[in-house]
Amino acid sequence: MKNEWNKRTKAVHAGTRRSQYNEVSEAIFLTQGFVYPTAEAAEARFIESGPDEFIYARYGNPTVAMFEDRIAAIEGAEDGFATASGMAAVNGALMSMLSAGDHVVSARALFGSCLYILENILTRFGVEVTFVDGTDLDQWAAAIRADTKAVFFESISNPTLQVVDITAVSKLAHAVGASVVVDNVFSTPIYSNAIAQGADVVVYSATKHIDGQGRALGGVILGTKAFIRGTVEPYLKHTGGAMSPFTAWMMLKGLETMDLRVRAQTFAATRIADGLVGHSKLAQVIYPGHDSHPQYQLTMDQLGAGGTVIAIDCGSQAAAFSLMNALEIFLISNNLGDAKSIATHPATTTHQRLSDAQRDSLGITPGLIRLSIGLEDAEDLLADLMNGLKTL
Ligand SMILES: *Cc1c(COP(=O)(O)O)cnc(C)c1O
Numbered sequence: 336m337k338n339e340w341n342k343r344t345k346a347v348h349a350g351t352r353r354s355q356y357n358e359v360s361e362a363i364f365l366t367q368g369f370v371y372p373t374a375e376a377a378e379a380r381f382i383e384s385g386p387d388e389f390i391y392a393r394y395g396n397p398t399v400a401m402f403e404d405r406i407a408a409i410e411g412a413e414d415g416f417a418t419a420s421g422m423a424a425v426n427g428a429l430m431s432m433l434s435a436g437d438h439v440v441s442a443r444a445l446f447g448s449c450l451y452i453l454e455n456i457l458t459r460f461g462v463e464v465t466f467v468d469g470t471d472l473d474q475w476a477a478a479i480r481a482d483t484k485a486v487f488f489e490s491i492s493n494p495t496l497q498v499v500d501i502t503a504v505s506k507l508a509h510a511v512g513a514s515v516v517v518d519n520v521f522s523t524p525i526y527s528n529a530i531a532q533g534a535d536v537v538v539y540s541a542t543k544h545i546d547g548q549g550r551a552l553g554g555v556i557l558g559t560k561a562f563i564r565g566t567v568e569p570y571l572k573h574t575g576g577a578m579s580p581f582t583a584w585m586m587l588k589g590l591e592t593m594d595l596r597v598r599a600q601t602f603a604a605t606r607i608a609d610g611l612v613g614h615s616k617l618a619q620v621i622y623p624g625h626d627s628h629p630q631y632q633l634t635m636d637q638l639g640a641g642g643t644v645i646a647i648d649c650g651s652q653a654a655a656f657s658l659m660n661a662l663e664i665f666l667i668s669n670n671l672g673d674a675k676s677i678a679t680h681p682a683t684t685t686h687q688r689l690s691d692a693q694r695d696s697l698g699i700t701p702g703l704i705r706l707s708i709g710l711e712d713a714e715d716l717l718a719d720l721m722n723g724l725k726t727l
Pocket of ligand 1 (some may be wrong): 420421422423425446448449489493518520521540541542543552553554
């Protein structure tokens with residue numbers, strides 16, 4: 336692999352393995368297993384298999400390996416393990432590295448299912464979890480202890496778009512030997528420099544920008560070869576949760592166009608945020624790429640762009656529903672990073688499970704709408720929103 340290639344070139348070519356037919360487009364190896372020429376060869380492969388020698392698709396398949404190698408190259412990680420969903424990746428990264436008695440510090444502002452793993456699952460297995468305001472470095476410093484094993488956060492939180500300083504939190508974590516696990520979905524592999532900035536493990540839901548076309552669930556855990564093959568693979572190999580070869584093929588095709596899509600969506604999001612900030616019917620417009628965002632400078636230093644998601648607060652649930660019901664282009668759904676623009680009301684959907692107090696503490700107000708900006712024309716999208724705002 337040519338390490339000096341830029342991300343956009345890697346997104347098209349990295350990790351490609353060609354069969355004896357030298358196909359142009361990546362082959363889909365829809366096979367669960369692999370044949371050994373002799374019994375001795377089978378025995379040898381179970382002792383140690385080479386990079387192009389596979390045993391069973393739960394932990395290795397040529398199409399899945401192409402996806403793992405390509406996304407690892409884009410992210411600048413040594414290796415990756417592809418999973419059936421983003422949540423399988425978050426769960427796999429944390430469960431594979433933690434044991435009873437370990438201490439974890441996590442940002443509080445998390446996607447609902449991430450919060451469930453930290454708050455309800457890890458704790459059942461004797462892992463102690465301390466939650467902090469991810470934007471407050473003093474809270475991180477106070478919570479990280481000599482025995483802290485890992486820190487976890489979403490680099491841009493879902494859905495309130497708080498930005499966590501990867502470099503600063505990594506310094507605090509590394510001072511006590513703790514691993515830094517970053518859920519990097521909103522930052523996208525295009526703008527991410529998470530590993531260079533200090534992250535040890537980067538997790539993506541491939542369902543979002545990597546597929547980018549709303550077709551399939553997927554995820555990936557990225558890190559050092561020692562962590563991926565020594566810690567993650569044994570856990571996922573024996574517990575399942577692998578990505579299917581067909582999904583890996585879709586994700587490979589998604590990666591080819593990801594740079595173009597994410598940049599176009601971010602360009603449109605920036606235009607739309609500019610058009611919405613200061614609107615008389617909106618209590619708040621949250622976009623990390625707008626200079627009204629409290630971590631605008633950090634966002635620009637860390638990512639160089641604000642990403643593809645905007646959050647707006649319409650003041651009340653009734654106003655939020657009225658706006659959403661009036662939209663003609665935005666779909667009411669709950670994916671993000673999709674080619675189609677999507678409006679989500681977190682308080683009644685993705686974060687419904689939380690108590691009012693938990694939602695309050697996360698800034699998930701009754702009027703909050705998450706807007707995932709797609710590939711439609713930015714002016715059409717802005718007009719759609721302005722039209723909806725007239726109903727308030
Ligand atoms: C969507 C999402 C996930 C979960 O991914 P799935 O592919 O839906 O399992 C995890 N973290 C964040 C930040 C997400 O947005």
